[in-house]
Amino acid sequence: MKKTIVLLLLVFGLQSCKDFTKETSNPENAKITDISIYNLPSKWTTQNGQNIELKNLKGNVLVMVMIYTSCKAACPKLVADMRDIESKLDKKTKNKVKLVLVSIDPVTDTPKRLKSFAIENKMNQDPWLFLRSTEDNTREFAALLAVNYKQISPMDFSHSNIISVFNTKGELIYQQEGLGVNNDQTINKINEEASKI
Numbered sequence: 001m002k003k004t005i006v007l008l009l010l011v012f013g014l015q016s017c018k019d020f021t022k023e024t025s026n027p028e029n030a031k032i033t034d035i036s037i038y039n040l041p042s043k044w045t046t047q048n049g050q051n052i053e054l055k056n057l058k059g060n061v062l063v064m065v066m067i068y069t070s071c072k073a074a075c076p077k078l079v080a081d082m083r084d085i086e087s088k089l090d091k092k093t094k095n096k097v098k099l100v101l102v103s104i105d106p107v108t109d110t111p112k113r114l115k116s117f118a119i120e121n122k123m124n125q126d127p128w129l130f131l132r133s134t135e136d137n138t139r140e141f142a143a144l145l146a147v148n149y150k151q152i153s154p155m156d157f158s159h160s161n162i163i164s165v166f167n168t169k170g171e172l173i174y175q176q177e178g179l180g181v182n183n184d185q186t187i188n189k190i191n192e193e194a195s196k197i
Helices: 002-025 074-088 111-120 135-145 184-194
Strands: 043-046 051-053 061-067 097-103 128-132 149-153 156-159 162-166 172-177
Touching: 043 111, 061 074, 061 135, 061 184, 074 097, 074 162, 074 184, 097 135, 111 128, 135 172, 162 184, 172 184
Parallel strands: 061 097, 097 128
Antiparallel strands: 043 051, 043 128, 061 162, 149 156, 162 172
8 A cells, every 4th residue: 555655656746747847848838927928818810811819929939020011111121131030040940930020000901911912022931920900909019019100191101110039938038120230139039049949
Protein backbone atom coordinates (compact mmCIF):
# COMPACT_ATOMS: atom_id res chain seq x y z
CA MET A 1 0.00 0.00 0.00
CA LYS A 2 2.81 2.38 0.99
CA LYS A 3 4.67 1.60 -2.27
CA THR A 4 1.50 2.32 -4.29
CA ILE A 5 1.06 5.75 -2.65
CA VAL A 6 4.72 6.63 -3.23
CA LEU A 7 4.43 5.48 -6.85
CA LEU A 8 1.25 7.55 -7.40
CA LEU A 9 2.87 10.63 -5.84
CA LEU A 10 5.93 10.16 -8.05
CA VAL A 11 3.81 9.80 -11.22
CA PHE A 12 1.70 12.84 -10.25
CA GLY A 13 4.84 14.85 -9.50
CA LEU A 14 6.40 13.95 -12.86
CA GLN A 15 3.16 14.84 -14.65
CA SER A 16 3.05 18.22 -12.87
CA CYS A 17 6.65 18.97 -13.88
CA LYS A 18 5.87 17.94 -17.46
CA ASP A 19 2.81 20.25 -17.58
CA PHE A 20 4.80 23.13 -16.07
CA THR A 21 7.58 22.69 -18.65
CA LYS A 22 5.02 22.62 -21.45
CA GLU A 23 3.35 25.77 -20.08
CA THR A 24 6.54 27.79 -19.80
CA SER A 25 8.44 26.59 -22.89
CA ASN A 26 5.57 26.94 -25.38
CA PRO A 27 4.90 30.64 -26.13
CA GLU A 28 1.31 29.85 -27.11
CA ASN A 29 0.66 28.71 -23.53
CA ALA A 30 2.35 31.73 -21.93
CA LYS A 31 0.20 33.86 -19.66
CA ILE A 32 -1.23 37.06 -21.09
CA THR A 33 -0.19 40.11 -19.06
CA ASP A 34 -2.21 43.27 -18.46
CA ILE A 35 -0.25 45.12 -21.14
CA SER A 36 -0.86 42.57 -23.90
CA ILE A 37 -2.83 43.46 -27.03
CA TYR A 38 -4.34 39.98 -26.70
CA ASN A 39 -6.64 41.38 -24.00
CA LEU A 40 -8.50 43.35 -26.66
CA PRO A 41 -11.85 41.67 -27.39
CA SER A 42 -12.08 43.24 -30.85
CA LYS A 43 -12.78 41.15 -33.95
CA TRP A 44 -10.73 41.59 -37.12
CA THR A 45 -11.05 40.36 -40.70
CA THR A 46 -8.08 39.20 -42.78
CA GLN A 47 -7.48 39.76 -46.49
CA ASN A 48 -8.90 36.26 -46.98
CA GLY A 49 -12.18 37.14 -45.26
CA GLN A 50 -11.32 35.13 -42.13
CA ASN A 51 -12.60 36.57 -38.83
CA ILE A 52 -10.04 36.51 -36.03
CA GLU A 53 -9.20 38.07 -32.68
CA LEU A 54 -5.72 39.40 -32.02
CA LYS A 55 -5.14 36.59 -29.50
CA ASN A 56 -5.25 34.16 -32.46
CA LEU A 57 -1.80 35.53 -33.33
CA LYS A 58 -0.36 34.56 -29.93
CA GLY A 59 2.93 32.68 -30.08
CA ASN A 60 4.35 34.75 -32.94
CA VAL A 61 6.57 37.80 -32.91
CA LEU A 62 4.40 40.50 -34.48
CA VAL A 63 5.68 43.36 -36.61
CA MET A 64 2.76 45.72 -37.17
CA VAL A 65 2.13 48.89 -39.12
CA MET A 66 -1.04 50.91 -39.74
CA ILE A 67 -1.66 51.97 -43.35
CA TYR A 68 -4.48 52.42 -45.86
CA THR A 69 -4.36 50.98 -49.36
CA SER A 70 -5.40 54.11 -51.29
CA CYS A 71 -2.54 56.13 -49.77
CA LYS A 72 -0.12 57.61 -52.30
CA ALA A 73 2.36 59.30 -49.95
CA ALA A 74 3.65 57.68 -46.74
CA CYS A 75 2.04 54.22 -46.94
CA PRO A 76 3.98 52.97 -49.98
CA LYS A 77 7.15 53.92 -48.07
CA LEU A 78 5.91 52.10 -44.94
CA VAL A 79 5.16 49.03 -47.06
CA ALA A 80 8.69 49.29 -48.52
CA ASP A 81 10.08 49.53 -44.97
CA MET A 82 8.15 46.39 -43.97
CA ARG A 83 9.41 44.56 -47.07
CA ASP A 84 12.95 45.63 -46.22
CA ILE A 85 12.53 44.21 -42.70
CA GLU A 86 11.24 40.93 -44.17
CA SER A 87 14.19 40.72 -46.57
CA LYS A 88 16.65 40.95 -43.68
CA LEU A 89 15.07 38.18 -41.58
CA ASP A 90 16.62 34.76 -41.91
CA LYS A 91 14.36 31.81 -42.76
CA LYS A 92 14.37 30.45 -39.21
CA THR A 93 13.24 33.81 -37.79
CA LYS A 94 10.68 34.38 -40.56
CA ASN A 95 8.81 31.20 -39.54
CA LYS A 96 8.20 32.73 -36.09
CA VAL A 97 7.09 36.18 -37.27
CA LYS A 98 3.87 37.70 -38.60
CA LEU A 99 4.19 40.93 -40.60
CA VAL A 100 0.84 42.61 -40.06
CA LEU A 101 -0.60 45.59 -41.93
CA VAL A 102 -3.65 47.08 -40.20
CA SER A 103 -5.96 49.34 -42.19
CA ILE A 104 -6.94 52.74 -40.79
CA ASP A 105 -9.62 53.00 -43.50
CA PRO A 106 -12.00 50.05 -42.95
CA VAL A 107 -14.65 51.62 -45.20
CA THR A 108 -12.46 51.47 -48.33
CA ASP A 109 -10.25 48.59 -47.26
CA THR A 110 -12.68 45.70 -47.51
CA PRO A 111 -11.23 42.17 -47.38
CA LYS A 112 -11.48 42.09 -51.19
CA ARG A 113 -9.49 45.33 -51.51
CA LEU A 114 -6.90 44.13 -48.98
CA LYS A 115 -6.55 40.85 -50.91
CA SER A 116 -5.99 42.75 -54.19
CA PHE A 117 -3.42 44.99 -52.50
CA ALA A 118 -1.65 41.96 -51.01
CA ILE A 119 -1.52 40.23 -54.42
CA GLU A 120 -0.37 43.40 -56.23
CA ASN A 121 2.47 43.78 -53.72
CA LYS A 122 3.37 40.05 -53.62
CA MET A 123 2.43 39.95 -49.92
CA ASN A 124 -0.38 37.38 -50.01
CA GLN A 125 1.51 34.58 -48.26
CA ASP A 126 3.16 33.94 -44.89
CA PRO A 127 4.43 35.83 -42.99
CA TRP A 128 2.18 38.65 -44.33
CA LEU A 129 -1.25 39.38 -42.86
CA PHE A 130 -3.66 42.24 -43.55
CA LEU A 131 -6.34 43.19 -41.02
CA ARG A 132 -9.35 45.48 -40.88
CA SER A 133 -12.03 46.05 -38.25
CA THR A 134 -14.63 48.63 -37.26
CA GLU A 135 -13.63 52.28 -36.94
CA ASP A 136 -13.97 52.07 -33.13
CA ASN A 137 -11.74 48.99 -32.89
CA THR A 138 -9.21 50.57 -35.23
CA ARG A 139 -9.09 53.77 -33.14
CA GLU A 140 -8.66 51.77 -29.93
CA PHE A 141 -5.83 49.75 -31.45
CA ALA A 142 -4.12 52.87 -32.87
CA ALA A 143 -4.24 54.48 -29.42
CA LEU A 144 -2.37 51.49 -27.93
CA LEU A 145 0.36 51.90 -30.54
CA ALA A 146 0.47 55.71 -30.14
CA VAL A 147 -0.44 55.98 -33.83
CA ASN A 148 -2.36 59.16 -34.59
CA TYR A 149 -4.44 59.47 -37.73
CA LYS A 150 -7.03 61.84 -39.08
CA GLN A 151 -9.20 61.76 -42.17
CA ILE A 152 -8.52 64.91 -44.19
CA SER A 153 -10.65 64.05 -47.25
CA PRO A 154 -12.88 61.12 -48.28
CA MET A 155 -9.87 59.12 -49.52
CA ASP A 156 -6.98 60.70 -47.62
CA PHE A 157 -5.61 60.46 -44.08
CA SER A 158 -2.72 62.04 -42.24
CA HIS A 159 -1.10 59.51 -39.91
CA SER A 160 1.92 58.54 -37.82
CA ASN A 161 4.64 56.44 -39.45
CA ILE A 162 5.40 53.83 -36.80
CA ILE A 163 6.34 50.16 -37.10
CA SER A 164 5.73 48.27 -33.84
CA VAL A 165 7.28 45.00 -32.64
CA PHE A 166 5.41 42.76 -30.16
CA ASN A 167 6.72 39.71 -28.33
CA THR A 168 4.90 36.35 -28.36
CA LYS A 169 2.71 37.48 -25.44
CA GLY A 170 1.48 40.52 -27.36
CA GLU A 171 3.51 43.05 -25.40
CA LEU A 172 4.93 46.06 -27.25
CA ILE A 173 8.72 45.85 -27.05
CA TYR A 174 9.99 48.25 -29.71
CA GLN A 175 8.87 50.95 -32.15
CA GLN A 176 10.58 52.28 -35.25
CA GLU A 177 9.43 55.76 -36.18
CA GLY A 178 9.87 57.53 -39.50
CA LEU A 179 10.16 56.55 -43.16
CA GLY A 180 13.19 54.84 -44.68
CA VAL A 181 15.06 54.93 -41.36
CA ASN A 182 17.84 52.54 -40.35
CA ASN A 183 16.10 49.35 -39.21
CA ASP A 184 19.07 47.49 -37.66
CA GLN A 185 17.67 47.84 -34.15
CA THR A 186 14.24 46.64 -35.32
CA ILE A 187 15.80 43.55 -36.93
CA ASN A 188 17.81 42.86 -33.77
CA LYS A 189 14.69 43.05 -31.60
CA ILE A 190 12.78 40.70 -33.91
CA ASN A 191 15.65 38.19 -34.03
CA GLU A 192 16.11 38.40 -30.26
CA GLU A 193 12.42 37.64 -29.60
CA ALA A 194 12.22 34.93 -32.27
CA SER A 195 15.24 33.15 -30.73
CA LYS A 196 13.21 32.69 -27.51
CA ILE A 197 10.58 30.58 -29.29
